[in-house]
Amino acid sequence: MRVGDRLPDDQAEVVLSSHVEEWIADNVDEEQWDEVLDDITALFTKPWGKHPLSNRTAADQLAGLNTTATLRGDHRIVYRVSVSPEGTGLIEIIAMGPRTGNRIYDAVNALVASGTLDEDEVQSIWAMLELYEHTAEKNGLEPWDYRPDPAPPGLVKSAVAIGALPQELAELLSADELNAAIANAWDPDTGELDPTRALHAALERVAGSSDPERIVALRVEPRCGALMPRARAPCVRRRGHAGAHRAAP
Secondary structure, eight states: OOTTOOOGGGEEEEEEEHHHHHHHHHHOOGGGHHHHHHHHHGGGTOTTOSEEOOOSSTTOOOTTOEEEEETTTTEEEEEEEEEOTTSOEEEEEEEEEEOGGGHHHHHHHHHHHHTGGGSOOEEEHHHHHTTOGGGTTOTTOOTTOSOOOOOOHHHHHHHHHTTSSOHHHHTTSOHHHHHHHHHTOBOTTTOOBOHHHHHHHHHHTTTOOSOHHHHHHHHHSOBOOOEETTTTEEOOSBTTOOEEOOOOO
16 A cells, blocks of 8 residues: 555454464553554554565565554564455454564564465454453444344344233344343243343343343444455444444354
């Protein structure tokens, strides 16, 4: 990506290599993850980053990669940006490491030499976010801004028939959520049917949210639908969302 180039709608699928996953686990404390996330999400609107890498010697194979600084500017993130034939952006985070002594260059060259750089061992940014709950609703990476696969029609009818949930609400929930609603539809002390309790149990199954009504309202909105190159699936977030595309969890 050159300076001034844009991703379609400032959106992209974001994946991390297994090398990056391991490096973050070994070197980034949880309180530092916000800074790393900030630097990654900045790439949605400025995908060119700080500067492109260049081949320092004939043995280097760094062309086509970009870098951005992170962790107080002492470390670099090396990544590749592309746009699929279908028009979906892709940000591949390839390596992270110290800037000192150009060690990050050596790390990337080691990946190239080993063939690891071209392997498909990648992890969605969403799976990483599950490890850091405090990043929810930050920088357009809200973990629960998606619509899950619908539950089987028979399960929907069951939840409605017992009075746990209304039809229009039950149709928005996943099978796991509906099962949780049915299992928790009666007050354990009184034995009375409690639809509010059922709803909260359903959404806690996925989101752990204190605002389930908001989540249900978001699910009604049209979906993005961009076909993601790595996930090979359509984005299930709201149409016009900021930042990272997401497949069904």
